[in-house]
Every structure is written in C-alpha cells, then in structure tokens.
Amino acid sequence: MGSTSEFNRRDLVKRAAALGIVAVPAMSVLSACAGASGGGNDKVAKGTKSAKNPLAVNESAGLDVVIFDGGFGDKYAKDAQAEYVKAFPKAGGKVKLSSTQKIQSTLQPRFNGGNPPDLVDNSGAEQMDFGTLVAKNQLSDLTPLLDAPSVDDPAKKVRDTLRPGVIEMGQFGGKETWILYYAYTVYGVWYSRGNLHKLDAEYPETWDDMLALCAKAKKKGIAGWTYPGKYPYYLPFSLYPFIAKIGGAEVLRRIDNLEPNAWKDPAVKAAFDAYYELYKKGYVLKGSPGLDHLQSQKAWADGKALFIPNGSWVENESAKQIAANPHFDLAVGAPSSLSASDKMPFGTIWASGGEPYIVPKAARNSEGGMELLRIMLSKKSAQNFIKQVSSLCSFNGGTEGVTLPPGLSSAHTALQKAGSNIVNPRLQDWYVALQKERIGVGALGEMMAGRMTPDEAIQHIQKYADDTRGDSSIKKYKR
C-alpha cells in the first residue's frame, strides 16, 4: 500500500457505508419472506378403520396442531387434545399443540416449504388468505370428516350436528368444504338493557322508535350510537342485515357476487340514508370517527352511547367495563324495521361461523387433524368451549344445562327468534381488502363522519366493487 490513491479513501468508505445503510433496511422488508423450495415430506400410513376410529387414524402417528391464541385462548383446544390422547394412547407424547397470535408469519414458511401442521386455527389479524389457500390447492377437503359419524351419536353424521350455514361458509363455490368454523358469532346492535330501562325504553323494533329513543337520549346528553371509526368495517355488522331486511336476502347475494350495480339497489340507499340520518341529527357519539374498537366499546360500556354494531365476542372483550355496571344486562338486537314494506321480518340477523379451522393438504397426518376436529365437535368439547369462552359453538347444542352469561343468552334467543332468517354476507371472508379497506374505511367511515353523502358513498362502493370484479389477481366466488 503506501500509495495515495486518486480518490479520497475516507469519502469512498463513507459513501459506501451510507448507501448500505440506506438500502439494506429498505430491502429487509422484501427479503423477510423468500419462497422456500418444497421439502417434501411423507404422509403417515393410514390406520385401520373401525367404529371407534371412523377416519382411519394412524393410532401411533404424531399430531401437530397450531392454534390462534386470541380472544378465545387455547385451553379449549388443549382439553380436546387430551381427549384425543385418551382415544389414541399410543400417540401420546407425539401430539403437540402450539398457540400463537402470528399465524401467517409462523406458518407461511411451512406452507411454502410443504411441511404445514396437521390442523390450524387460521384466525386473527394475521389470518392467511383463504381465497389464495384454496386457489393454490393448499387445503384438504373436509368432506370425510363431515360424513363421519358424530362422537355422541354414531347414527348421526358430523354434518348433521352443525348449525345452519356453517358448512356453506367453508365452501368456495364447489362441493368441497375447505374450512370448518368452530365458533358461532352473532352480529347485530349491542346494547345494555339496564341503560335502556333508565330511559324507560325497550329495544326499538322500528326505525321511528329508534330515532325517537335517540332523541330522548340526546336530551339527557347520551349519544344514541357509537362505532369504531378507526375500523368502520364494524358498521356492516348491523348495516348489512338491515339492508337484507329492507330489500331481501337477495340484495346481499348480488353484492357478494359482485354483480353490476348491486349496490345501486334501493334497499342499500334506504339503509345508508337511515344511518346517515343518525349522524345528521347528532345521534352518534362525537369523536367516534377517531375511536378504535376498544375505545368505542369503552365509551359504550360507560353508558355514553346506547348502541354499538358489534359481534358476540364483545361480551368477552369488554367484560371488565361491563362488570363495572351491575345493571348492565348486555343484549343484542336485530336491525329495526325501516317500514312496513320491509321484505324480511323483524329478527333478521347476521350470524356466521368464526375461528376457521383448516387441515392443510400437505399435512403429514391429515386424518389425525380431522379426528381432533371431530372430537372438538362432540357435545362434551362444545360445552367446554361455551363455558370457557362464552361464545356459541358451531356444534348445534351444548347450551343445555349451562348458565349462559346475559349477552350470550340474548344471542341464543335472537338466533331462535330469527329462525331461518339468518343472513350471512360473504364479502368479509371472500374479499377482505374490498370489505375492510375500500367499503369500510374508504366509504362507510367517510359517510358516518359526515364527509360523504349516502349517494357518494354508494357511488364509491359500486366503483370499488367493479374494480374488484375487474381485478384478475383476485379469485372470484359465487353463491
């Protein structure tokens, strides 16, 4: 060395270092998930089929289960797993269950690499996109499970023990059932019977009563409604069944199928106008557009607002704040009747499956995964689930002899009242980005904040829906 080079060495090093500093973190975003080449792994051999083992599970094979550890925790699954080990003692020790909140980041590499677990609860904020999983042939068809005899009554098939709509939700246009939803969620207008009593009111069954009650509440300084403005896609929980009630379930079906001008239906306009009126008349809690779900639930539980669009998990999620008021008496209401010419009766409500379980196609022991699901769909496990997490289960029953907390028992009553008038809009699981970001944040949120009229909102949403229909990178579904 010893020579002085042309360039200033210090400068060069400095510049190179700076470039490195700039470029590397930017790229780390990209390289976080590089596709792995598939490391094939062999399926375990099938066991012998018997009355006790209808799915022909290999009795000594291991089982690998990953559970979403969210609002429901993972204890209910662990309990079911203990039952599995009881049934197949030879598998004991090789059965493992891990729980995580980061489903996608944990499992994406395993799916990519071709060695996914045998059973997955694909839920939470990091839920893997079902459309993609199905389109890329990553899931097992659960039909063998549905056709297997149920644990409690060998004369009954598993499919006959499920609540209405659960199997359809797990299908994507074909005959195969890819997903089994384990929880059963009731969506609607959630309120406190206690707080309504303070205003000498019952849940308003017509929209005129709703407006009158809101006016009465306003005089006492209480807002009629609040909603999580940061996640405006909570609004559909009561708005979509409202649309169906006004114009018939057919309207929602057309919306789900992304049919042209589906949103231009007069029922949509009527429902939007009604909600917009809540804002116009000042019946929505001030500041709601800036609240997240916990903040709005807190304001509502504190009695600052009477109604909130939500799902049955709210009872668990807001348990602490609700407990602060011993006369709260949580209940869920179906959308009020807008007029006498509504197509569906009062009581029409949105209910559907939650906690989606899947058995990956490349799973080593897919029979074992399905068997665990079969055990979970027994009366004993369902009852255990209901008691532990105070949510209904997609297993139809299990509520006998269990004292249900007020919100859950009200949801149970609402379901019975609704009878066959249960709607189940699919935008939410078919087109997540369209539902949450475009319709929710882009239009409904803007409308309820008063920055968009119902007509503008409908126009925007129709355009978003048309864009989605025209986007070849999104798989389309029909029902």
Added chain:
Amino acid sequence: MQHGKYRFIAGFMVVPLAIYAIFVISPFVQAIYYSFTDWTGLSPDMKMVGFGNYVRLFQDDVFWAAVGNSVTLLLLLPVVTLSLGLFFAFMLNVGGRRRKKAVIGGVRGSAAYKILYFFPQVLSVPIVALLFQFAYNPESGALNAFFKAIGLDGVQPDWLGDPQLALWCVMGAMVWANVGFYVVLFSAGMSSIPKDFYEAALLDGANRLNTFFRITLPLLWDTVQTGWIYMGILALDVSAFAFVQIMSVGPGGPDYATEVLPLYVYQKTFRDGQAGYATAIGVSLLIVTLIFSAIVMRLGRRERLEF
C-alpha cells in the same frame, strides 16, 4: 510493495464478502426475481408474469397514494426533526446568556433538558405510538380535553379520523419520538467545536444567529448529513410502518390519507396473499430510497472543514 496488493486485500475480504453476498445481496436478487412472478406467499407454486406486477402498479391508486405520503414524510420529516434538533442543541450548548467565566454555555438547566429530550428515545416505537393514539382520542383524549379546558369547546377535531389531519398527526408523533436523539447527537458534535472560534466571533460582535450559521452549522455539517440520511430511512422504513400501522385508521386510512409504502407491502403480502405484487412495491420502495440517497449525497457534498 505494490506487488500482490489486491490478492492480499482479497484474502482478508473473502469471508466478509461471502457473508455479505449470502445475507444481503442474494435477498436483493431474490426479491427482484419474485417481483416478476405471481407468487402468493402461501404456496411454492408460482409462474413468471413478466412486467405484469409493474404495469399493475402504475394503475394502482392506492400505490400512488402511498408513494405520495411516503415522499411527503421523506421530505418533511428530516427537515422538521433536524431543525428542531439543531435549535434545541444550540440553545443547550451555545445559546445561553453569557456567564462570567465560560465564554459560551447553554441555557440554565441545560443538563436536565438534555435528559428530558432524550427520554422519548428510550421508549419503544409502539409505546410512543400508543401514547399518541390516546392523546389523539377525540372522545377522551388529552388534546381535545385541553381545547375544552381553555374554552375552545367548538374545536374538537377527529385527529387521526380526519383525512386532512391524519398524516400530520402521525408525523407529529414521529418528530416527538426522534428529536431527542438529534439533540444529543448534535450536542456531542457541538461540544467538539473549539471554543476559541466562538470567542473570536464574540469579540467581533457576532450575535447568536450569526454564530449559528457561520460557525456551528458549517462545522456540524457532516453530522447533519448523517442525521439526514438516517431520518430519511426512518421516514421510508420500519418506523413509518410501525407508527402508521398502530396509530392510523384502517390502518392506512381514512381515505388512504396515511397509507405508506412499507405498510402497503405488508398488507399485500400478509393480508391479500399477493407476495409477488408486494415485492414489486418493495422494489419501487428501493428505487425511491436510492433516489433519495443519491440526492442527499449530491446536495451534501461540500468542502470539508478541518479543525
């Protein structure tokens, strides 16, 4: 002496270069490769789509909203943060009233201020974001409560819920979280500037403004430039992602008012199962970053002052 110089250097460099190639260069190349595929991120099954992803980028309104917001952050965040940092550091070190013995000194209590300024730095990003989220809460947050307390009942903005304000709210939190670091960094730089420079300037009758622009800033230029690049990365990368993801409506809303590039990459990969498209967005993020660093290098090049 010259003989075999390169072989000698190369001998030392083989291992680090190999590590660099495997862990830094190869992900670059892979990412660029994936940006030409329709990879979903959920299965190894993919096919080449040529420039399809990039063509789609050009027609994607959300992408352009994200570019707009990222560039806004990139231009404004460093200016605001560094200006504030410089101002505070100058006041702490040089800007004080002249006292008997010391030629220059900071304002009274500057040691305590330094600690106070640095305090946000020890909080992790999500905590800061959450704190600000509470403050911006329109229903029970500190800001609106403050407006009420001073009698401005009519002024109750939705803050993060308002598309006109949301990005500024996020930026405010980011400035708050970062300014303390630059106060300390610039303070260190200023303390290494020889005192006699200031002495001479004071004898010539220079005021504070003059001392700042004639002495402090030129001698601190290297530090400022480093800070500029660092702040720029923050504006484009993880920090912006974390703040927007935690604080903003949607996230990314309202009306895409706070959508930024790294967040869009994340959403496309982990929500929509379109990892191939996401890497194309990532590559465009890389391009923005490179353009930024090239401009900063060019603008920042100036005579080095030795002292």
